[in-house]
Every structure is written in C-alpha cells, then in structure tokens.
Amino acid sequence: MKPNIKFLQGNEACVEGALYAGLRFFAGYPITPSTEIAETLSARLPRIGGKFIQMEDEIASMCAIIGASLTGNKVMTATSGPGFSLKQEALGYAVMAEIPCVVVNVQRGGPSTGNPTHVAQGDVMQARWGTHGDHAIVTLTASNHQDVFAMTVEAFNIAETFRTPVILLFDEVVGHMREKLVIPEPGDIPLVERLRTSVPGGVDYHPYLPREDGRLPMSDFGGVHRYNVTGLFHDMWGFPSDNPGVVHGLLRHLVDKIENNVDQLARYKEFYLDDAEVVLVSYGSSARSALHVVRNRRARGEKLGLLELQTLWPFPAGIVRAKCARARSVVVVEMNTGQIMREVKAAVEAPEKVFLANRIDCSLITPTDIRNILRLIQGRGV
Amino acid sequence: MAIKDYIRERFFPHMWCPGCGHGIVLNSLLRAVEELGMSKNEIVMVSGIGCSSRISGYLDFHTLHTIHGRALAFATGVKLSRPELNLIVPMGDGDALAIGGNHFIHAARRNIDLTAIVMNNRIYGMTGGQFSPLSGCGVMATTAPFATVDQSFDVAELAKAAGATFVARSTTYHVQQLTKLLREAILHEGFSVVEVLTQCPTYFGRRNKQGGAVEMMKWFKDNTTPVGSKAKQENPALIERGIFVQKEMPEYCKAYDQVIERAQKGK
Structure with missing residues (x-):
C-alpha cells in the first residue's frame, strides 16, 4: 500500500498521533504556540463523532477532559507555559483520582507571558513538580515529527496502562516546524485500551481496589456502577479518609506505580554511544543541534555520541548513568538554566x-x- | 423508591453542623428526584469544595467530588461525553460565584443541560466563617472584623444576564416550594440555576447575632416574598422567591450534534 506521507507542523503531527491512539474528546483554550492543536482537532474530532469544546479558560479545559475521561473516553488538552501553570491544580486531581489523560505543553519562553512565539525548554521542572504535594508523573518529549507522533501514541498508552495523566512536553520549534511525517497503518503501533472491570452491573464495584497485578480496572462513570470519585485521600470505595494507614497507602501507591517502573517507561534514542568519549545528553529541538554536532565531529574522527531522552519523567537515571559511564565528559544540551543537567549530575558517578x-x-x-x-x-578556547 | 434508598448510609453520620441548612436542601432534592421517578443510575452529581459540596458523597448516584470552584467545568466534560445523563451540580456561594464565577457565567452562556444548585449561606463555612461574595455589606466575618464593605451579587440577576434559561430561588424554610423548583430545574432542558438561601448558624448566625437555625429560618420566612408579589412593591427590601426565568433555547449538547452532522456531511 502507498505510504501515508504528510508534510505538516509538529502540532499537527501531535494531532495525528492522538487520533491514531483513539482520542475522542478534546477541551482547550487558545494559546501560542499550541493553538494549532485545538484548531486542527476542532475540525477532525466531529468528523469521527468525537467532541471538541473550547472552554472559558485553561483550568476549565483541564477539568472538562478529566470529566470526559471518567465516562470512558481517551482525552487530551493542549496548552503552553501560562496555561500549563493554570492547569496544575486539576492535573493533581487527575493524579490523585487516577484518571487517564494527556496534557500537551508546547513550551515557549517564560516566566510569565515571557516570549510566546519563540522557543524554550524551561518547563521541565514544572512538569515534574508543578502541582502541589508529593506525587509521580510521566513526561515525554520528542525532537522530530515522526517521534512526536510516536510519543503521542505512547502517552495515551501509558495514561491507560498506569491510570495517570501524561504530559507531552514539546517546544515551539518542534511544534511549528514543518517536516515529513509517515503515518503508520492502523495496527503498526499497538494501542492500549482502557482496562474495564469485569464486575457485572448490580454488584458492588470498588473503584480503588487494585487487582493482584496492582492495576485498577475502571468502570465508565455514569454507567452500570455507581461510585464516588474525590481529590481527597480516599479508600477503596473512593470515599474520603484521613486514616493514616489509608493516606500512606494511597500516596505510596501513587508514587510507586510510576517510580517502580522507570525502566518500562524509559524512551530514548542513542547515536554513536558505543565508543563515545564525549556524550551529549539532549531532548526536544535541542537534540537536533546536538545530533548535527555529533555527526560533524564523527566525520572528522572525533568520538562524540548523543543520548536523546524522550522520557524526562520519571527520570531514567540508571540508563543515563550506564550510557555516560565511559565518557570523559558529558554535555547536557538544553534551552534552560540546567534543569535536566542537575538530574544528569545526580545520576552519573x-x-x-x-x-x-x-x-x-x-x-x-x-x-x-x-x-x-x-x-x-577541551581547553581550546572559543 | 423510599427517600432513604437514595442515601449511602454507610457514610453517615454526615459532617454538617447541628442546625445547618444543607440537610434540608438534600432532603428537598431527594424528594424532587423521587417525585420525578428517576433511577439512581441516571443521575450524576458533580460538586466542588466546601460544606455544601460534601452532599455528593452521601448520595447513591454517580458522584464526582472535584476541586474548589470547578464543578461546572468537570460537569461540562461529563455531560458533553454522555448527554443522556442528568447532571446535578450543588455548589456553595463561594464555590459557585467567587472562585467558580467564570465557569458559572460560561455554563449559563452555553446553555448546557446542567442543574446548578447554589446553596447560599453567605459565608465560607468549611474554612471557619470568612465572608463570601454573597455576604453583602455590613456583615461580620473572621476576615471582616470591622464588617464587610463589599457589595454582593444577586445570583438570579447574574444567572439571567449570563443566559441561564431557568432561574429560580427559594429557601430552606420553604421546602415545598424548593422541592417543586428543583423538580422543574431538573426537567428543564438547558442550564438551570436554583439559588437556595440556607442557614449557617455556626458561623454566619452566631457572628451576626441572627440567633440559631430556627431564628435564621424564620428570617427567611419574614424577609422573602413570591416573585411579582404586591408585598415586594410595598417593601423593595424583600427577597423574591419563585421562578425568574423559564425559556427555551438551543441546548449545547444538542447543538454540538449539529456540528458533528455538518462535519460529517463535508467528509
């Protein structure tokens, strides 16, 4: 069959990935440089019987997708820095109530209004710790459109597997750049569908009682089971509890389900690392420049390599340590004051x-x- | 179905103070649901944060207890995904009109089929008695030790101006009327708002020397009057009860079905 090749923006590649993964509900609010995601989905979703709603603000968009996810849909919202700040409280609700959803942040310069139309990677730590309280989170990124597509599909798969929000942390260059995307045929990338309970209607269903494998099967909200969902610490019924044992158990569960699966969640690419004396560690559009340098230097016989991170959180410290073990020096390439550099420093020997x-x-x-x-x-001066 | 069959008795006793009006609202609401012959499975209750928002946990519906001020935004997501469900959104005055004010006016503007119940006790109860946007001038509160100078909203006027297609008001004293209004609000297709004046003897009553629950409910009796009554013309200070707005306008989820139709025609 003729391959389905498109020439489009990274934001559109994200839309293609989301639709491939089974997106059915999107709520958003206009913000540069992510607006094309909302624009494109306002046209694409109703064509397949899905729903698009432009909400009154960023907070409402985050809340609306959580409500829509509970009823059984794959959902997404998209924003940029200031909007990402506004979504943090509701993002924490999705963490606490374990509601699958995908949140795209196409990063621009910050803090505050910053530089809406230009690139930065300053929201890495906000993705990790933006919402209050101890928690774990999954954050993926990509440097080119094929990977934007793939990571978007991964984000939906991880959200369903772990019952968690997943953040797609792109940047303005990737979002607005146009390049080629080959859209895979249906079935080429495996999709994870929602794990639904086998408890029949009319029988008590415990929304927060894990199966033996630790996973929590869901029941479409508004369907055959009636249950309570809350952002308070809660017991297996989903009913509020301040019992120290219940509180400790739930927080442990929320953190461990992510942090105990760091390797399973780690996505990365490596270039020329086998004999690399200098390892560049990068991600997003920065990794494109890093790869350019590595290839140029290799052509001159210098032993440079690149570790391109696609999973930023949970931070794949073990993989970074192993890949950098033989390097004389490690150079983290990023467009912020060193947010991933600090993680790399903590990871390496x-x-x-x-x-x-x-x-x-x-x-x-x-x-x-x-x-x-x-x-x-290298002591050669600039 | 007996009223008590709508309740999750497992989670009682409830956490409201003695004399609180919220239990009366709960009672009226369940009577309305019972009179409509609705099954527990067709009702979704979405609430925010505050004393009133705890109402959702006690009821055997599909219940979603969310974050402060955002109940209507969560409810919008649920409703647009599953338009066949009946959504009831109980909120406190601070929840609905301070932190949640933006969602309130926009849900009204969209005319999405949600039933918003504003349980107005003119105070933030759960945090211990701070003044709310509905407290009005001259009210004593823990954050207004020298009395408030803030003007208040008129919930009915606000809802009307924002485009709500059903707007009504009653009080915890007028339980028969309240049940009837809630019934009509649930039946109404579009965004409906029922404001219920409810007493908080613990924080509002005590600090403002209004007496206990009985005295506060008597105040509702003496200071309210049916919409359009002669008494209101003679004494404009009286608060009107009854239906202010009841009109038909295109409902949001139905309107969105037309978007789907148009999109698929052009496919």
Missing part, C-alpha cells in the same frame, strides 16, 4: 565531568553554541 551547553534567550541553540562549549571543555 562523576558529576564534575557534566557540563551545560544552553541558551536562555528564546533562540534555538545552534551547533556553534555547542561547539563553543566543547572547545572550552
């Missing part, structure tokens, strides 16, 4: 060999920027 190549002026980091840092590390 020799943190003093970790350096930062960054830009914080809302301009895409260039191969020259990275080359300058490499020359400094």
Whole structure:
C-alpha cells in the first residue's frame, strides 16, 4: 500500500498521533504556540463523532477532559507555559483520582507571558513538580515529527496502562516546524485500551481496589456502577479518609506505580554511544543541534555520541548513568538554566565531568553554541 | 423508591453542623428526584469544595467530588461525553460565584443541560466563617472584623444576564416550594440555576447575632416574598422567591450534534 506521507507542523503531527491512539474528546483554550492543536482537532474530532469544546479558560479545559475521561473516553488538552501553570491544580486531581489523560505543553519562553512565539525548554521542572504535594508523573518529549507522533501514541498508552495523566512536553520549534511525517497503518503501533472491570452491573464495584497485578480496572462513570470519585485521600470505595494507614497507602501507591517502573517507561534514542568519549545528553529541538554536532565531529574522527531522552519523567537515571559511564565528559544540551543537567549530575558517578551547553534567550541553540562549549571543555578556547 | 434508598448510609453520620441548612436542601432534592421517578443510575452529581459540596458523597448516584470552584467545568466534560445523563451540580456561594464565577457565567452562556444548585449561606463555612461574595455589606466575618464593605451579587440577576434559561430561588424554610423548583430545574432542558438561601448558624448566625437555625429560618420566612408579589412593591427590601426565568433555547449538547452532522456531511 502507498505510504501515508504528510508534510505538516509538529502540532499537527501531535494531532495525528492522538487520533491514531483513539482520542475522542478534546477541551482547550487558545494559546501560542499550541493553538494549532485545538484548531486542527476542532475540525477532525466531529468528523469521527468525537467532541471538541473550547472552554472559558485553561483550568476549565483541564477539568472538562478529566470529566470526559471518567465516562470512558481517551482525552487530551493542549496548552503552553501560562496555561500549563493554570492547569496544575486539576492535573493533581487527575493524579490523585487516577484518571487517564494527556496534557500537551508546547513550551515557549517564560516566566510569565515571557516570549510566546519563540522557543524554550524551561518547563521541565514544572512538569515534574508543578502541582502541589508529593506525587509521580510521566513526561515525554520528542525532537522530530515522526517521534512526536510516536510519543503521542505512547502517552495515551501509558495514561491507560498506569491510570495517570501524561504530559507531552514539546517546544515551539518542534511544534511549528514543518517536516515529513509517515503515518503508520492502523495496527503498526499497538494501542492500549482502557482496562474495564469485569464486575457485572448490580454488584458492588470498588473503584480503588487494585487487582493482584496492582492495576485498577475502571468502570465508565455514569454507567452500570455507581461510585464516588474525590481529590481527597480516599479508600477503596473512593470515599474520603484521613486514616493514616489509608493516606500512606494511597500516596505510596501513587508514587510507586510510576517510580517502580522507570525502566518500562524509559524512551530514548542513542547515536554513536558505543565508543563515545564525549556524550551529549539532549531532548526536544535541542537534540537536533546536538545530533548535527555529533555527526560533524564523527566525520572528522572525533568520538562524540548523543543520548536523546524522550522520557524526562520519571527520570531514567540508571540508563543515563550506564550510557555516560565511559565518557570523559558529558554535555547536557538544553534551552534552560540546567534543569535536566542537575538530574544528569545526580545520576552519573562523576558529576564534575557534566557540563551545560544552553541558551536562555528564546533562540534555538545552534551547533556553534555547542561547539563553543566543547572547545572550552577541551581547553581550546572559543 | 423510599427517600432513604437514595442515601449511602454507610457514610453517615454526615459532617454538617447541628442546625445547618444543607440537610434540608438534600432532603428537598431527594424528594424532587423521587417525585420525578428517576433511577439512581441516571443521575450524576458533580460538586466542588466546601460544606455544601460534601452532599455528593452521601448520595447513591454517580458522584464526582472535584476541586474548589470547578464543578461546572468537570460537569461540562461529563455531560458533553454522555448527554443522556442528568447532571446535578450543588455548589456553595463561594464555590459557585467567587472562585467558580467564570465557569458559572460560561455554563449559563452555553446553555448546557446542567442543574446548578447554589446553596447560599453567605459565608465560607468549611474554612471557619470568612465572608463570601454573597455576604453583602455590613456583615461580620473572621476576615471582616470591622464588617464587610463589599457589595454582593444577586445570583438570579447574574444567572439571567449570563443566559441561564431557568432561574429560580427559594429557601430552606420553604421546602415545598424548593422541592417543586428543583423538580422543574431538573426537567428543564438547558442550564438551570436554583439559588437556595440556607442557614449557617455556626458561623454566619452566631457572628451576626441572627440567633440559631430556627431564628435564621424564620428570617427567611419574614424577609422573602413570591416573585411579582404586591408585598415586594410595598417593601423593595424583600427577597423574591419563585421562578425568574423559564425559556427555551438551543441546548449545547444538542447543538454540538449539529456540528458533528455538518462535519460529517463535508467528509
């Protein structure tokens, strides 16, 4: 069959991935640089009988998708920095009540209104700790449109598998750049459908009683089982509890279900790492410049390699440690003041060999920027 | 069905104070549901945060207890996904009109088929008695030790202006009327608002020297009058009870079905 090839924006590649994964409900609010996701879905969803709603604000969009997910839909919202800040409380509700959903943040410059039309990667830590209270979260990213598509499908699969919100942390360059996307045939990428309870209607269903394998089967809200859902600490009935044993057990469960599966959740790509003396660690659009430098240097016989992270949270510390073990130096390439660099330093055996190549002026980091840092590390001056 | 069959007795006793009006609202609501012959499975209750929002946990419906002020936004997601369900959204005055004010006016503007019940006790009870946007001027509260200077909203006027297609008001004293209004609000297709004046003797009554629950309910009796009554013309300070708005407008989920139809025609 003729391959389905498209030339489109990263934001549109995200839409294609979401629809491939089975998205049926989207609520959003206009914000640069993610608006194309809402625009495209307002046309695409009703064609397949899905629902699109433009809500009154960012908070409402997050709340609406949670409600729609509970009833049995695959759901998504999309935003950028300021909107991502506004969604944090409701995001925490989805963590606490264990409601699958996908939240896209196409990063722009910040803090505050910052630089809406230009690129940055400053929301990495906000993705991890933006909502209050101890919790775990899954965050994926991508550097090109084929991977934007794949990671979007992964996000839906992980959300359903772990009953958790998943954050897609893209950036303005990836979101707005146009390049080729080959849309896989149905079935090429496995999809995870919602695990629904086998408890028949009319029989007591416990929404928060794990099966033997730890998973919590769901029952479509408003369907055959009546149950309570709350953002308070709750027991297996979903009813509020402040019993210390119940509270401890639930928080442990919420954190462990993610943190105990770091390896299963780790997505990354590696380039020329086998004999690399200098390892670049990067993600998102920064990784494109990093890969350019690696390929140029390899052509000149220098032993550079790239570890491109696609899962940012839970941070794949074991993989980073292993991949950087033989490197003389590690250079983290990112467009912030070192948010992933700190994680890399904590992961590797020799943190003093970790350096930062960054830009914080809302301009895409260039191969020259990275080359300058490499020359400094090598004692050759800029 | 007996009223008590709508209740999750397992989760009683409830956490409301002695004399609180919220139990009366709960009673009226269940009578309305019972009179309509609705099954427990066709009702979804979505609530926010506050004393009034705890009502959802006690009822054997599909219940979603969400975050402060956002109940209507969650409810919008549920309703648009499953338009066949009946959604009831109980909220307190702070929940509905301070932190949740934006969602309130926009749900009204969309005319999405939700039944919003604003349980107005003019105070934040759960946090211990701070003034709310419905307290009005000259009220004593823990955050207004020298009395409030804030003007209040008129819930009915606000809902009307925002486009709600059913707007009514009653009190915990007028339980027969309240049941009837709730019944009509649930039956109404579109966004319906029922404001219920309810007493908080613990925080509002005590601090404002209004007496206990009985005295506060008597105040509702003496200071309210049916909509359009002669008494209101003679004494404009009286608060009107009854139906303010009842009109037909396209409902949001039905209107969205037309979007789907148009999108699929052009496919």
